[in-house]
Amino acid sequence: MDRILQSLIDIVGEKAVSNHAEEIWYYARDPGVMPPHEPDYVVAPRTTEEVQRIVQLANRERIPIVPMGNGMALTGLVIPLKGGIVLDMKRMDRILEVNERGRYVIVEGGTSQGKLKSYLEDHYPHLRHSIPDAPAATTIAANVAIHGQGRLTQQYGFNSDMVTGLEVVLPTGEVCRIGSCSMGPYWFSKGPTLPDLSGLFLGWLGTTGIITKVGIRLYPRKKMRDVEIFVTDRDDLVADIVYRVTHTEMVEDITVWFQPKPLMFKDNNHITIYLTGDTDEELEFKRLMIWDALREFIDSKDGGFMSVQPLKPMLLEMPQRGIAAFADVPKGGGFEYSGPITLVDQYPMYAEKVKQLASKYNVVYAGTARIISGGHAMMFGISFAFNRADPDMIDRVRRAVHEATEFALDLGGIPWKPNIHEQKLAMERMDPNTLRLMKMIKQNLDPQGIMNPGNWEVG
Ligand SMILES: Cc1cc2nc3c(=O)[nH]c(=O)nc-3n(C[C@H](O)[C@H](O)[C@H](O)COP(=O)(O)OP(=O)(O)OC[C@H]3O[C@@H](n4cnc5c(N)ncnc54)[C@H](O)[C@@H]3O)c2cc1C
Structure with missing residues (x-):
């Protein structure tokens, strides 16, 4: 038997290690558009001591290690680009x-x-x-x-x-x-x-x-939770609307979304506002504060609240499983997104870009902005759906996401959970002294370069 495999078995037991083709196939990929690459071993430790012994073994043998949770980051971050061990953490x-x-x-x-x-x-x-x-x-x-x-x-x-x-x-x-x-x-x-x-x-x-x-x-956890959706067809008003709502300090969460399908959502921005309270009075007070903050847009007929009734159970779910339904629009169940962190003020430019990219690459889009810390920034999700059985569509999505990230970086945004190409783009733009600092940290912590190699490769 392979010496490394035997050492891994000695650490975690036979049932928690594999180099069988089925497991290797599964752990070579994630659900996004990045190409697969096979690990040599998959190991599922149960204790910190086992993790420690696996890392010590990897150091002695200079084998890469990729820590993995559920592999759903979608940007290929758990694909073992240089082989080695995928460390599946789920048993801990x-x-x-x-x-x-x-x-x-x-x-x-x-x-x-x-x-x-x-x-x-x-x-x-x-x-x-x-x-x-x-x-x-x-x-x-x-x-x-x-x-x-x-x-x-x-x-x-x-x-x-x-x-x-x-x-x-x-x-x-x-x-x-x-x-x-x-x-x-x-x-x-x-x-x-x-x-x-x-x-x-x-x-x-x-x-x-x-x-x-x-x-x-x-x-x-408050006793009650509710949701409202404010709608406007004017991209240029979204940042102002978000600013007014966040200024009340009354809301749990805000996400803004737009998508062309189903048709009832087309050409509108939907600002979903979540409210929590311990009594009906508390909830009603917060609702009134928000209505008051947005009255100007209602009076000018630039926006209004839409009925949430049919969507309410889905919107109040945590996690909100309906989000993944977008992946089924082109059939074939895949979606990928670039999610740069940027200023809410840039919403109109991002909204425009998503639509442009969808048309240029002939793919289905959805845009989502998640508001961060009362509006200091937003994560702007530029999402494209694809059919997993259609390699051409996957390639078009890959190129659209890449272009979206370039666009975001040009506007001063920073990438979130970047794939290896986006990491390179970010590092090319980074202040050289910052990059040098990253390199010092990385080389000191991981002198053998065994940890998730290929990612944040600073030199
Ligand atoms: C439908 C859908 C909706 C989503 N919505 C959201 C959302 O609202 N918010 C959000 O944040 N994300 C969202 N995501 C993205 C992603 O699924 C989540 O961020 C999720 O938390 C990733 O967890 P994971 O266990 O799958 O991570 P993985 O993909 O397994 O790992 C992600 C990264 O963390 C590293 N890592 C894993 N475990 C460890 C560890 N123990 N120590 C050190 N490094 C480790 C990996 O090496 C990798 O680089 C969504 C994804 C989908 C498919």
Whole structure:
């Protein structure tokens, strides 16, 4: 038997390692448009110690390691570009501690969003975390590793801003704790007032270490939740509308979306506004504040509230599964998006560009803007659907997404969960001293270059 395979079996047991063709095929790809590449081994550890021993083995043998949650980032970030080991984290899924008064939870590095959601619903029904609209099987650690966003991002920032502590296996095999948990038993702060070392791991796409435990903030779950949709056909008014709504500080979340199909949505921008409250009066008060903030647009007939009734159950779902239905418009179930982070003021230019690209590459589009931290920025999702059985359509989507990212970078945006081509584009534009700093960090943390190689390849 292969020596490496035997060593991996010695660490995690026979059932948690594979180099069989079926598994290798599956772990070579993700659901997006990036081409597959096969790993040599797939390993599913159960403990931090096992992760540590696998990393030590990989270091000795100079084998690449790609940490993987559920592989749903869509931009090829878990495709093992240089082979080696895919480290499937999903068996490390224990919820370790909830500090109710401190409003934080500590989970293992493969815990899914869905598992934490149902655990809180069962045991702490008055607490919640910021759930992304990604499938429920996606993992919390991966989401913060890529600076994901969830339902509470409008109020509290990126999901990575909500991290309260990390346990990381460094690329050289040491286990390291980040934040208040590095000095005592409590996981209430990832950084302040210490130097905030979490930045060495968040946003690095698994290239600087493997998160084996993560603490995240919990927030009050109000008794009621409701949704309104404000509609306007004027792209140029969207930033102003968002500004007025966020200025009330009354809303849980805001997403803006437009899509040509079904026809009832065509040519309109839909500003979905989520409200929460503990009583009917609280909810009604917030609703009135928002109506008041938008009265001017209603009076000028530039916008108005539409009936949400048929859409309401879908809109209030967490995660919102209806989003994935877009993938079925051309049949064949695929979609890909570029999601640059940029200023809300640039909404009209992005909206225009999505439509242009869809027409140029003959693909179906949807545009979504997720508002971040009360309007400091937005994630503008430029999405194109494709048929998985149509290689030409996949190629057109790939080129459209690439052009969308170039456009965003030209406008001063920054890419979110960039694929390897987008990472290169970003690094080409980056201040050379910033790039040098990234290189120093990367080379010091991962001297053998074994962690998710091909990504954030700074030199
Ligand atoms: C329909 C749909 C809707 C979506 N909506 C949202 C949304 O609303 N918000 C949002 O943020 N995203 C969204 N996404 C994108 C994505 O699915 C999520 O960000 C999700 O959290 C990714 O988790 P994952 O476990 O699949 O990550 P993976 O794809 O497995 O990993 C992502 C990255 O993290 C790294 N990584 C994984 N685990 C670890 C670890 N333990 N330590 C270090 N690095 C690690 C990987 O190497 C990779 O670079 C959506 C995707 C789909 C398909």
